[in-house]
Amino acid sequence: MPDRPPVVIPETITVHLGPPDAPAENITVPFAEYIKNVASSEIYPTWPEEAIRANIYAQISYALNRVFTEWYRSQGYDFDITNSTRYDQSFVAGRDIFENISTLVDELFNDYLTRGNAVEPLFAQYCNGTTVTCPGGLSQWGTVPLAEQGLSAEEIVRSFYGNDINIIRNAPIAPNLGGSWPGTVFRLGDVSEDVRTIQNRLNRISTNFPTIPKIYPADGIYDADTERAVRAFQQQFNLTPDGIAGKATWYRLAFLFNTVKRLSELDSEGLTLEDISRQFPETLREGASGPGVQLLQYFLAVAGEYYDQLPRWQAAGIDGIFGPQTRAAAAAYQRMLGLPETGVVDRTTWNALVSTYRSILAAQPTQGWLEEVAGLPDIFLVEGMRGDAVRQAQMLINIIARGYPQVPTVTVDGIFGPATRDAAAVIQSLAGLPPTGAIGPLTWEDMAQLARNVLGASQTAEGQYPGYPVGEEANA
Template sequence: MHIKKLKNKNKVIHALQEINIPPSIPVISIPTNITVHLGAPGDDAENVTVPFIDYIKNVSSSELYPTWPDNSLIANIIAITSVTLNRVYTEWYRSRGYNFDITNDTRYDQAYVHNRGIFDSISLITDRIFNYYIARTGQTFPIYARFCDGRISVCDGLQQWGTVELADAGYIPEEILKYYYGENIEIITNAPQTDVPSTYPGEPLSLGDSSLNVLKMQGYLERIRRNYPAISAISPIDGFFGETTEAAVKTFQNVFQLPQTGVIDEGTWYRIIRTYTAVTKLAELSTEGLLFNELYGITSGQFLEGDVRPGVDLLQFALNVLSAFYNTIPAVPITSVYDYQTRDAVLQYQKTMDLAQTGIANEETINSIYRTIMGILEAIPPEEVYIPILQWPGIIYSLGYESPGVYVIQEMLSYISLIIPAIPYIEPNGIYDENTQSAVTVFQSLNGLEPTGTVDERTWNLIVSVYRQQRYSGVATLPTL
């Protein structure tokens, strides 16, 4: 980011847009595995940990008939997945002291028969839609999509045999689900699959900490406060564990008869989650479920420990540049994850530059970091700058854009031009000017891309690929896509 030429706040905000989480990205992930208790919650029964997709196939094969119409099966499997995710993300059982995610007792949860056979038709459909689930319109939290068979038992939710009739009448899966759960639902598709970061982080949260986990607890406590006004207010809700957060934790602990330490240990963590789930009715069809969206909106334009939003690797690259010139700032691995090491490097930068020491890469810190590295990098020739593999930040770069991403593009193209002279040399300045547009257009033409002069994801990735080949192997040819 060419901060020296940013004259007003609007330009800074515009440049920071490249690290905002795109609103279309779900904040709910599909867990890799799930732990099932083979009995009622309090039974002395075995726990089995199985791949999430295998669990969905097993329950679907236990609950459904493989001869049902595809649209019926799809609607039912999405409902089964939604119930499962709701149990995982409300930590329904773990917040009550159990060490599993769900049971196989149909009085409480869904039918799961360990090591049973799976129907081929159900397996094929589940492979396609295991990461689809139901949320209320405009939300991303999975609803507790209650269902029953519709013959032996009837419930306030989806009736499985009824879905067959609807499918035979021409209803598509979305229409079937809306028939039972209301018009104000939508199907979230292609949720990413990761290890779910929603369980206790392993270490207590206390004064001075900052992370997405802190932010989550702040949001939960503020929502709980509506029902329990004795709990003190938190200000600001920003992911930093300050004095008002400590006070709120202490009053929560007092209300629920826990040791008043002001520290969120494991017992307090799960009691907060259990209480939040109760007051918001997240395990019912009327799920409130707005908090995930609201919290990500609060942190738009900044990074907290645990973040994986586009732009983290760009920040890590900047910190590594700074570490070469400031011995107080440690180098960090470029992982695209705002991990503990990255938080510590940001904290050390804030200390060095006399900024508020929070470990949060907020607008002030990010602007300061990029302003500092621009003064360093502008004095270094492109052949002496090493750009690591950086992911496309989710921005289509075009004429007039001003940001650190533009500077990275210019550095890579400048080096490429030393080996492929047909590409005009650019003086890196962080501004997508006409010289940059011209160099991008020539680069695209040489590789058979549409010469738009703008850098989209495909162009970004190809520039990175060519740069890496030339920088580290001396290869001067363009790769074939």
Template structure:
């Protein structure tokens, strides 16, 4: 029977390496401190959200009636100037207690308390975390600009950008016209920390992920200070009707387009308001948003998960794909990606569960039972298991519940027992009973491990090594 032999040997190219985050990267600050005069003049320092700073400068420097491509090019320049000052600590490294000034002789205009033009507000919401770099460099370019009529500079002419836009130049064409062809635009840079950036596409009804769970928890915390915003229930990472209604009310209160979709502007406005109300809060019992995520997701896997056990889930879903045509096979990467979410949804549909894309307790239980039903009909020689990471928690006798990790360990032990008679053959049931404990102890004794009868990380790794060596004749690459 071809079962998992075909899957494993025909899809080894699916076990991929995910590129890491570069050693050097720029994070957009959530706040920036502005000195309201020339650097050496005594004046007020004001700290404002970075996005509001960009809106203020753009409304102070630009005209809202200009062509949109000109506005976008100029806003990219404004963002890049601010980031260059902030990242290089241009003023702080010289002993000042601010990041930038509002003097146009040194930096760019900022007017405390001024209004924001609607067109500029909309554009900044979209591109406030995009910035210009010189190719081969990391630090945002100090994109000098001036009006180009009353003053000139070795940089972008603001009125000249209007003329170029009217001739059909794109924002990037305009920037390259003034700064050269060897520049690029970094888009959607992380804000306030790695992993907290807008995911690149709107979050909308029907989606599910850890990012959505984080937004749900943030909105529920905001609702404590803004009672008109309804609490989301349940908070499980699935974007359902309750989440959509809450997002709509949040958008209405904070003057965003009321769509019920978390687009880039809504995503970062949630971040901004959550940070503000959290700093004001004295509710220490609330716990951090990260603690809540850990608690909620301890019995479930969501898109974005990289915890041990995701590769077990992916393997079992790929087993299901052999027997259920609608369930797609997935790459065993250990990363819960969109491909995995789709496979979970299709499995849930087959089993009559709510199609959330969340591998919750009910989904995992049915997945284990379905796998048991398949494995119980096959001899160990017809089941092929790829390398799977240690699931994270030790397995021991008496846990009394079915587990995918125990099921996989039993399959590996059963295959190993064919070549090592001192390790007794066991029936695969996904439950750690006495029969499994005896087999584990025998394996540990045979391979020089402490004979505890517990499948800890060392035992799991050795079990995988011996299984791979016997099954495939050589060690397989790890994830």
């Protein structure tokens, strides 16, 4: 099954019963019930059916745009939309719903409008068309004569918004999780799809605010370039300039990204599928393959060494193919933590597994850095980082370089600069990994194995080496 599509219909929507800054009640209602209330509050049940349908399409798309762009939540509010007609749509808590409108909404509530190649729900601005007019938007009363002329709802919608309007039908329904922030503070060394989201948003915002440097490539690796761009963004918008992306930075990014792309305007720049394509799967399940699965298996294997409830792994099982063994191990891990036992690794399971992996490494006694996989750094090493873990990686690189001429030697200074990044990328290419230059668990594994091969091939007798030191003194 594919990952969740970019737009889903929320099961519920939270409405603020007043203008955004007013001290008013928030109520959460099923999304379909919200649309029924709005339609019953704004249009007449005696209108022609195609006119009612056209208005419902606009009302659904308007509300979905507010949810999708997190228009209010990205500004620090705890609701999705208001009931103030100055800002949003009319919603009257507890009002009666017209029967024919209820029936139509039940049919249409998971259909919405988009424009051209854009994937976000259209910000379907509209007005009543009598006391208030809105150029470029839909006139509610204006839909009536068009319906009486025999136009369909689709034709009515396009007559107002343009011929490049699409109607997306039968969108999937999913829980409204109350905001996109994943609950994680992102910093140097983190690797995830959420980091890639941060990078993509920074790159687009920097087009309007050129003091923010571009990040290339936007690969989901929180490296020194990403840290610099985050810090510049924070300085530009009066946040603490620490280069760490927490909740405040995440939502400020979301708000500015929506603003510069005009996602909540009729003339939106638009989001394309390419804009929101995922480098890292949102879920891993049986049938998947690749480095992401291999990393999952590695984490499960390490956890299996320390928890009796989990199965033990053989090295051959870490093959990058999500088969029955991987599914069973994932399900066992979920059972151990009290998570839904699906065998499918979603965002919650993945984050928990990474946390378990880091906890195991933190509890590990110090062991030989070359002989043991456990005890290696618990985060990805990326350009801009410093410390003993970087020094260990540089020592490994230089050992590998003795046996593989294509691998350049590096200075063992504990500073992860461009030379270390480029050498790591060459090693990754040798090992069949994506040549990102970031050193994560799989790269550590392969570096250790390649170094063992070089040392083993250079031995002249048991315990005898060809005259160069192996240890912390090793250097290029």
